Amino acid sequence: MADTLFSTLSDDVVLNIFSKLEDDPRHWARLACVCTKFSSLIRNVCWKAKCCATIPSVVADLADATSSASSSSPPGGWSSLHKLAVCCPGLLHAGVLLENSDFGLERELGPNEDFSRSDRPQPDSSSSATAANASSSSSSSINCRENSVPVDSCSWSLYDDLYFDTVYNTSESQEGVQLGDEDVAVERGYVKVGGDTNACKRRKIWRSMRSHLASGVWNLCREQGNKLLASRFRGDCLYLCDWPGCVHIEEKRNYMLFRGVFKNFKRSMVWRTINDGNRSKIDVNCAFCSCKETWDLHSAFCLRRIYGYHDDGEPVVRAYICENGHVSGAWTDLPLYT
Amino acid sequence: MRYLALPLLSQNLTESTARAQTLSLYLQLSLQVSLSQRNESTMSSSSSSLPSCPKKVVTLKSSEGETFEIEEIAALQSKTLENMIDENCADTPIPLPNIKGKILAKVVEYCNKHAEVGVDAESLRAWDAEFVNVENTTVFDYILAANFLEIPTLLDLTCQSVADMIKGKTPAEIEKTFNIKSAFTPEEEEQVRRENQWAFE
Numbered sequence: 001m002a003d004t005l006f007s008t009l010s011d012d013v014v015l016n017i018f019s020k021l022e023d024d025p026r027h028w029a030r031l032a033c034v035c036t037k038f039s040s041l042i043r044n045v046c047w048k049a050k051c052c053a054t055i056p057s058v059v060a061d062l063a064d065a066t067s068s069a070s071s072s073s074p075p076g077g078w079s080s081l082h083k084l085a086v087c088c089p090g091l092l093h094a095g096v097l098l099e100n101s102d103f104g105l106e107r108e109l110g111p112n113e114d115f116s117r118s119d120r121p122q123p124d125s126s127s128s129a130t131a132a133n134a135s136s137s138s139s140s141s142i143n144c145r146e147n148s149v150p151v152d153s154c155s156w157s158l159y160d161d162l163y164f165d166t167v168y169n170t171s172e173s174q175e176g177v178q179l180g181d182e183d184v185a186v187e188r189g190y191v192k193v194g195g196d197t198n199a200c201k202r203r204k205i206w207r208s209m210r211s212h213l214a215s216g217v218w219n220l221c222r223e224q225g226n227k228l229l230a231s232r233f234r235g236d237c238l239y240l241c242d243w244p245g246c247v248h249i250e251e252k253r254n255y256m257l258f259r260g261v262f263k264n265f266k267r268s269m270v271w272r273t274i275n276d277g278n279r280s281k282i283d284v285n286c287a288f289c290s291c292k293e294t295w296d297l298h299s300a301f302c303l304r305r306i307y308g309y310h311d312d313g314e315p316v317v318r319a320y321i322c323e324n325g326h327v328s329g330a331w332t333d334l335p336l337y338t
Numbered sequence: 339m340r341y342l343a344l345p346l347l348s349q350n351l352t353e354s355t356a357r358a359q360t361l362s363l364y365l366q367l368s369l370q371v372s373l374s375q376r377n378e379s380t381m382s383s384s385s386s387s388l389p390s391c392p393k394k395v396v397t398l399k400s401s402e403g404e405t406f407e408i409e410e411i412a413a414l415q416s417k418t419l420e421n422m423i424d425e426n427c428a429d430t431p432i433p434l435p436n437i438k439g440k441i442l443a444k445v446v447e448y449c450n451k452h453a454e455v456g457v458d459a460e461s462l463r464a465w466d467a468e469f470v471n472v473e474n475t476t477v478f479d480y481i482l483a484a485n486f487l488e489i490p491t492l493l494d495l496t497c498q499s500v501a502d503m504i505k506g507k508t509p510a511e512i513e514k515t516f517n518i519k520s521a522f523t524p525e526e527e528e529q530v531r532r533e534n535q536w537a538f539e
Contacts, residue, residue, distance in 0.1 A: 004517045005478045013485055016493070020501035029537030033509035033530050035520045079533060087536045212539035287536075290529075 011041065018046055025086040026213060032079075047082040048073070055085055058220050058239050061263045075265075075324040076289040083288050084259055088214035088246035089328035093287035094257045095296070095320050096248075096330050097209065211287040214246040214259075225260060228319065228329075229270070230304050236270055237263035238327065245331070253310070256331040258319075259288070265325025270302050274321075286322035294320040297329075307334075396423065397431040398446070400439035405431055408446045412453035417488035436486060441479045444469075448492055470499040474516065508538070 006014060018041065021027035032042045052059050062074040062081070074081045091097055099106065218241075225238030240260035248255045265271055274295050281293035297303055297319040307316040310332065319329030394410040396419060413419040413428075422428045434442060451457075451465060470477055477496055484492035504512055513520060522530065 004519065005474060006516055006518060008478060008482060010485070013481060013493075013497070017497045017500050017504075020498050021504060024505075026537040027505060029534040030507070030509050031504065031512070033527075033534055034512050035518050036522060036526075038518075039522075039530060083533070083536070090536075210539065211536040213536060 006037075014038075014041060015045060018042065022046075022050070025082070025218075043077065043079050047078040051078060051081050051085065054218065055081075055220050055239075057222075058261070061237065061239075062261070064263075074261075076326065080288045080324070080326065081261070083211075084261055084326065085220055085241070086214060086218045087211050087259070087287065088257050089259050089287035090210045090212055090257070091248060091250075091255065091330075092209040093211060093285060093320075093328045094255070094330040095282070095284050095318050095328070096250075096255055096257075098282070098284070214241070214257075216244070216246060217242045220260060224258070228303060228317070230302055233269050233273075233302060236268040239263070240327070248330075252312075253314075253332050258327075258329055258331065260327040262321070262325035262327065265321075265323075268325075270297070270321070273302060274300055282320065284320050284328075286320075286324070286326050287328055288326040289322060289324050291322035291324060291326075294322045294328075297321055297327075396428045398442060399431045399433045400437055400442045401435050402439050404439040404442075406439075406442055406446050408449060409453065412446070412449040415449050415452060415489050415491065417490075419487060434486070437483045438479070441476070441483050444480070445483050445487065445489070445492065449489070452491060466495055470496060474503070
């Protein structure tokens, strides 16, 4: 094994070098991918110090919550907390790409049985994977995908752009990084069957779909969390990023993507509501930890009532939460005329 | 009572030149004051005004046994050497077995340059940039030397230059530049990539 330059340096010198890369969070994230030593230094020292410096109240609160546990790191580790502070979940993880023209009913109640499917091939049993409701609602989407020429005139949809851009054009993805989970998530159900999507328009929008460095201030505070939750959940402590979060300007409307974390999620009212209501999960990965599925807070009536829907079925605000209490979501502007 | 002979503003001198001269004289004077305070016992006359007294030098010995001399003023930039000077251990050659002669020569050069008076910040910065414009292995040797001798300015400079080398590079490029072996298992590699995918957008 060739001599490595860094092996001659002590940890504090290496940390000195890393401290000069503090300004842009992407530097540390890339360094964490280089080798195990860098990864452990960055996780255990750099990210921890950065969180304690920039969001000390959140750190203190989360540390309180886990004081009974032996480790003093927040759920998901310092990497998750740091990522929450600086990283926008992207349209993908904020659930913006989910089918909404039916006001989310298909996800809630299951597929519409009246819809004729005799001319479509049946989905593989393997593709309707984990959660029952979620997979039944996504199987119709898989039908759409497997039909190269759909019978009813589905013109180019947002999904098709994504599918071709992310799956077939892997040569264009950076450094040949496999899209892995993102691919599966996209295949599972992000169909927007909309006749209004122009077939000729093939925008390269896949970049902003996944999580990326957030624009705006990298901070989490409790006040924003209070604005989101319904009044009966005021006792729960939710930290959200500052308004307006990371703004994404899309065709139809603008999305202000936010992210946050619950203090002590498993002891919160929101958790109890979700658990008692036996809510089913959605196939939206958490952007901040390894959870593959999340719960929809809007349909669980955890969000404030004034946030309704737009005319086309999209909720004004949506939020998804994972087992670890990580929240991803998007605000839109309230419709002027209701 | 000692006073500075201030340069007269004549038509041939511009104001900034005069200011620089004044500053230079002032610095020399304060250096002399500190020197004379340090060498009270050894200096014959403590009331010499401007640089004419003998400068104390410190001898450093590299790992190969080569010796280098450095003025005490310059040596004070190293906390390690400063401590030794304070404790009067600096009269004999100081052995530095983990610093090669080639590197030690450059470190001495750095300290001398930074101890000079009357150098403007811009040209010093340019000189520094040139100083670290060397091979990676040499920069790392400088880092080790600066760390051992505790020269904060040199340590900062060299660490910053390594940091600049890291900026903008992908992990693969960083591994290649610094000859690092990742040591991740394939699963760990995949997981860490996925977690940090956002940094590559």
